Amino acid sequence: MSPQRSPTARALLTGLAVVFLGAFLGLTTQAAQEPAAARPDAAKKALLGFTTSGSEKQRALEAQYDGTLSADNLRTWMKRLAARPHHVGSPYDKDNADFIAGLFKSWGYDTTIESFDVLFPTPTVRVLEIVGPDKPAVARIAEPTLREDATSSQTREQLPVYNAYSIDGDVTGDIVYVNYGVPHDYEILAEHGIDVKGKIVLARYGGSWRGIKPKVAAEHGAIGCLIYSDPRDDGYFMGDPYPKGAWRNEYGAQRGSVADMPVFPGDPLTPGIGATKDAKRLPRDQAPTLTKIPVMPISYGDALPLLKTLAGPVAPVAWRGALPVTYHLGPGPTKVHLKLQFDWSLKPLYDVIAKMPGSERPDEWIIRGNHHDAWVNGADDPVSGMVALMEEARAVGLLAKGGWKPKRTIIFAAWDGEEPGLLGSTEWVETHAAELQQHAVAYINSDSNARGFLGVGGSHSLEAFASQVARDVIDPEKQVSVFERARALQIVRGTPEESKEARTRPDLRISALGSGSDYTPFLQHLGIASLNIGFGGEGQGGSYHSIFDSVDHYTRFIDPDFSYGIALAKVGGRFVLRFANADVLPMQFGSFSDTVGRYMKEVTKLTDDLREETLEGNRRLTDKTLVEVADPKVTYVPPALKEPVPFLNLSSLQNALTKLQERTKAYDEALQKAYAAGAPGVAASAQASVDAVLIQTERALVTEQGLPRRPWFKHAIYAPGFYTGYGVKTLPGVREAIEQRQWKEAEQQALAIGEALDRLSAQLQRATELLGGTVSAPTSAANAAARP
Numbered sequence: 001m002s003p004q005r006s007p008t009a010r011a012l013l014t015g016l017a018v019v020f021l022g023a024f025l026g027l028t029t030q031a032a033q034e035p036a037a038a039r040p041d042a043a044k045k046a047l048l049g050f051t052t053s054g055s056e057k058q059r060a061l062e063a064q065y066d067g068t069l070s071a072d073n074l075r076t077w078m079k080r081l082a083a084r085p086h087h088v089g090s091p092y093d094k095d096n097a098d099f100i101a102g103l104f105k106s107w108g109y110d111t112t113i114e115s116f117d118v119l120f121p122t123p124t125v126r127v128l129e130i131v132g133p134d135k136p137a138v139a140r141i142a143e144p145t146l147r148e149d150a151t152s153s154q155t156r157e158q159l160p161v162y163n164a165y166s167i168d169g170d171v172t173g174d175i176v177y178v179n180y181g182v183p184h185d186y187e188i189l190a191e192h193g194i195d196v197k198g199k200i201v202l203a204r205y206g207g208s209w210r211g212i213k214p215k216v217a218a219e220h221g222a223i224g225c226l227i228y229s230d231p232r233d234d235g236y237f238m239g240d241p242y243p244k245g246a247w248r249n250e251y252g253a254q255r256g257s258v259a260d261m262p263v264f265p266g267d268p269l270t271p272g273i274g275a276t277k278d279a280k281r282l283p284r285d286q287a288p289t290l291t292k293i294p295v296m297p298i299s300y301g302d303a304l305p306l307l308k309t310l311a312g313p314v315a316p317v318a319w320r321g322a323l324p325v326t327y328h329l330g331p332g333p334t335k336v337h338l339k340l341q342f343d344w345s346l347k348p349l350y351d352v353i354a355k356m357p358g359s360e361r362p363d364e365w366i367i368r369g370n371h372h373d374a375w376v377n378g379a380d381d382p383v384s385g386m387v388a389l390m391e392e393a394r395a396v397g398l399l400a401k402g403g404w405k406p407k408r409t410i411i412f413a414a415w416d417g418e419e420p421g422l423l424g425s426t427e428w429v430e431t432h433a434a435e436l437q438q439h440a441v442a443y444i445n446s447d448s449n450a451r452g453f454l455g456v457g458g459s460h461s462l463e464a465f466a467s468q469v470a471r472d473v474i475d476p477e478k479q480v481s482v483f484e485r486a487r488a489l490q491i492v493r494g495t496p497e498e499s500k501e502a503r504t505r506p507d508l509r510i511s512a513l514g515s516g517s518d519y520t521p522f523l524q525h526l527g528i529a530s531l532n533i534g535f536g537g538e539g540q541g542g543s544y545h546s547i548f549d550s551v552d553h554y555t556r557f558i559d560p561d562f563s564y565g566i567a568l569a570k571v572g573g574r575f576v577l578r579f580a581n582a583d584v585l586p587m588q589f590g591s592f593s594d595t596v597g598r599y600m601k602e603v604t605k606l607t608d609d610l611r612e613e614t615l616e617g618n619r620r621l622t623d624k625t626l627v628e629v630a631d632p633k634v635t636y637v638p639p640a641l642k643e644p645v646p647f648l649n650l651s652s653l654q655n656a657l658t659k660l661q662e663r664t665k666a667y668d669e670a671l672q673k674a675y676a677a678g679a680p681g682v683a684a685s686a687q688a689s690v691d692a693v694l695i696q697t698e699r700a701l702v703t704e705q706g707l708p709r710r711p712w713f714k715h716a717i718y719a720p721g722f723y724t725g726y727g728v729k730t731l732p733g734v735r736e737a738i739e740q741r742q743w744k745e746a747e748q749q750a751l752a753i754g755e756a757l758d759r760l761s762a763q764l765q766r767a768t769e770l771l772g773g774t775v776s777a778p779t780s781a782a783n784a785a786a787r788p
């Protein structure tokens, strides 16, 4: 799993929105060719948390670091790590962990392999048969070996095409085509008088994270779920299929987890605790994140015969893919038999953990991670990110061998079991929760990497810091900073509003994180400030979670000379080195309160829009206009009347936000003053005290009780959507309650978020005092807002 880099298909596949990666191709050079002086990033300012002279030293250190990076290492390690399939439980997964650990040790790190035992099912029986209306046929459900792809022939070691955490099942039923299979799609089906009870749904990949499709299908009474890759989103419609081009071919299929990860990620048997040898495990039939119905992914080659014979109404225009058939909804007469059985034994995980102790503040930990396990060979996902991280670790090790010492402790991590459900990172975080809550400063994640634009998502207290890092790394193709290129993308491809803002705003906007890679347990379970980084937008998709995610594919279509692997190592290395060396942690909070203000406006608008929509929808029902428009020769079932949307009281959140905006302003000004040009910075004796408060600022944003119906997710600001999967929901408690029309819950959640913001305000006040700044008296509005 990963934030996907390549244009539309991969974004669609995961449903993940990555800021700066929303629209890609054909970047014009107009913005990039404006004179540098006209642009806001021209001046090299002092680094956040460093004095002016400290910044100079730091930049010199980074130049030294850059000078040791080598693309040849990335290429060599990718060939080594992706040489054979290395999924969880495979011999080569362990072999890779040992190899990575050996290198970390040789670079001077205190290295351990930490092991866990997790539920990871692998298929023993996979049958998909067409039983009607035409003569019986058996689906292929296998990807072809290609002469042009050297590792595609390793069939003995490859995991077959399947979805992990589908239950065992043996079902026969009529097919219903459900488009992407998200909740709204079932409303459209209902208007056509179609339900899926007792049926097997055929959903296409995209529109949400894949695990949402069987979840929603089961909620509607389906007995089985097939997910196929439509060439419209992921195949010949996008570009030439592999091996001629990069894109998914006729029998290419997407493996992937379908566990209910929005409830909790990690081992399904040990929610909230580490899956150690003697951990108390749930019985499998009580594991809440396994699917309720059997699920299997198929290629478009296997989907075409099912769609060909499907009858019933013609699918709405937006539901049609690029296969050469008229898309019908069903149900039937296409009828299939789906039988799945799995080996449900526990499998071992091997997390590689490499530490370099801090010389001054060893109890403050900077953690940098990427996963090493793959679905098959995984050259792109995850090896392209992994080798950049390894090069960072090697180069940081060289600096240390030359006499430099980090102030704070650096931890490099290579996670196992990310693909089935963030297993390695989640089990490690759950096992070490207490010490991480105390010591973890930040977690920096990467996953796949490709040519193109820098994408950064994460905690908005790190937005200014991330922008500074991006200004100091040069894009290998365009020779402007990666900041400048990301900004140009925003100007050219953004909405008019985004475009205008990008020209004047000093910082890039970083996206909020939902899920889809290993930052989730750090950020959303423990409240550790996190970033997810990577380049993309120019590499070509099509190999995601298939046997064709190979060195051959990667070096033809994604980052042939590894120059963006090196760019990632420069970005990741700077995050690590600046975090490790700064006088005080490089956090700024103006962006955070500004961003929460934007989210607040969004949920207010969401409620207003929903109120309008509900009024108008109900009016069309009562005045019969909907029925008058419907074709009487076509089945039309009007929707039910909806409860009107009340005016919600979100004042507790609004008031807390107003107070927070004042506190963040005071903190940022105090920091700015302490580190103005020539200023001495924070006294050495006070630095650790400031850090101690800053470390806890993200922790203030987690709530004890977590989100309704999914208490594992505790962050009040960022969560993956319950019905989007990877896609983020900001202010999730309030936003999802509104979307699900739970008005009372929305108000209760506003209270909980307000309390979290108040905790952050209190910490910022303390940090401001430590910096020697003053806290302005609250305005009357904020005063009136103060609650007991």
Ligand SMILES: [Zn+2]
Binding pocket: 001, 002, 371, 381, 382, 418, 447, 448
């Ligand atoms: Zn990945």
